[in-house]
Amino acid sequence: MKFAIQVNEGPYQHQATDSAYQFTKAALEAGHEIMRIFFYHDGVNNGTNLTTPPQDDRNVVSRWSELGKQYDLDMVVCVAAAQRRGIVDEGEMQRNGKDAQNIAEGFRISGLGQLIEAGIQSERLVVFGD
Amino acid sequence: MSILHTVNKSPFEKSSMDSCLAYANEGSAVLMYEDGIYGAIKGTAVADKISASSGVKFYVLGPDLKARGVAEDKVVDGIEIVDYAKFVSLAAENDKVQAWV
Numbered sequence: 001m002k003f004a005i006q007v008n009e010g011p012y013q014h015q016a017t018d019s020a021y022q023f024t025k026a027a028l029e030a031g032h033e034i035m036r037i038f039f040y041h042d043g044v045n046n047g048t049n050l051t052t053p054p055q056d057d058r059n060v061v062s063r064w065s066e067l068g069k070q071y072d073l074d075m076v077v078c079v080a081a082a083q084r085r086g087i088v089d090e091g092e093m094q095r096n097g098k099d100a101q102n103i104a105e106g107f108r109i110s111g112l113g114q115l116i117e118a119g120i121q122s123e124r125l126v127v128f129g130d
Numbered sequence: 131m132s133i134l135h136t137v138n139k140s141p142f143e144k145s146s147m148d149s150c151l152a153y154a155n156e157g158s159a160v161l162m163y164e165d166g167i168y169g170a171i172k173g174t175a176v177a178d179k180i181s182a183s184s185g186v187k188f189y190v191l192g193p194d195l196k197a198r199g200v201a202e203d204k205v206v207d208g209i210e211i212v213d214y215a216k217f218v219s220l221a222a223e224n225d226k227v228q229a230w231v
Contacts, residue, residue, distance in 0.1 A: 001222045003221070008231070015138075015164045015165075015194075016138070016164075016231075019138070019163060019164060022193070022214045023214055023217060023218060023221075025214070026213075026214035026215045026217065026218045027218045027221075029215070030215060030218055030219070032218065032222065124221050124222065124226070124227055125227070126136075126221055126227050126229070127227075127229040127231065128138075128229070128231075129229065129231040130231060
């Protein structure tokens with residue numbers, strides 16, 4: 001079955017991102033397709049490569065990156081939510097005159113249309129949030 | 131149409147479980163996870179509402195029970211304790227997934 005996932009909360013603040021990760025992993029292991037993961041609102045904070053949690057703690061960001069790499073996942077960060085919260089890729093850096101970028105491996109920044117498209121093209125949209 | 135309703139808030143903190151129970155039709159499923167698992171504990175007013183909901187199947191996520199130190203024998207009889215794999219199956223088996231966040 002073709003799933004899409006929406007994540008509305010950032011790491012280390014609420015369990016939503018952990019639940020979303022565990023659900024996504026279980027779905028992939030069961031042979032389902034995850035056609036897109038859309039990070040919205042504070043969920044965009046899942047996509048910054050500047051996080052450095054203690055070594056004995058789970059690394060939420062790199063955990064997503066690794067899962068994304070393993071299964072070639074489309075992990076999309078909402079552009080408007082990202083701009084507000086300082087999540088920047090190469091294009092956004094240039095467009096907004098910033099001197100740094102911090103998008104984590106495997107994530108891409110795009111618009112809300114990607115969420116609508118995911119809702120239409122997937123068979124189930126599963127939302128994780130606060 | 132069958133819907134999987136997911137509830138991730140304690141019913142003693144927010145009203146999302148009450149809203150969910152008001153909307154859940156016969157044949158639908160309710161999964162309690164994260165702090166929602168507190169709704170699955172025996173001997174509460176919420177447990178009575180769950181027992182009174184006929185035709186709705188209730189599930190609770192085992193890993194979230196364990197993370198909160200709630201023993202499985204504290205769970206209301208008839209609520210099925212599930213893992214993430216079963217969470218995925220429920221999402222697939224039902225026609226829609228409604229998150230009561």
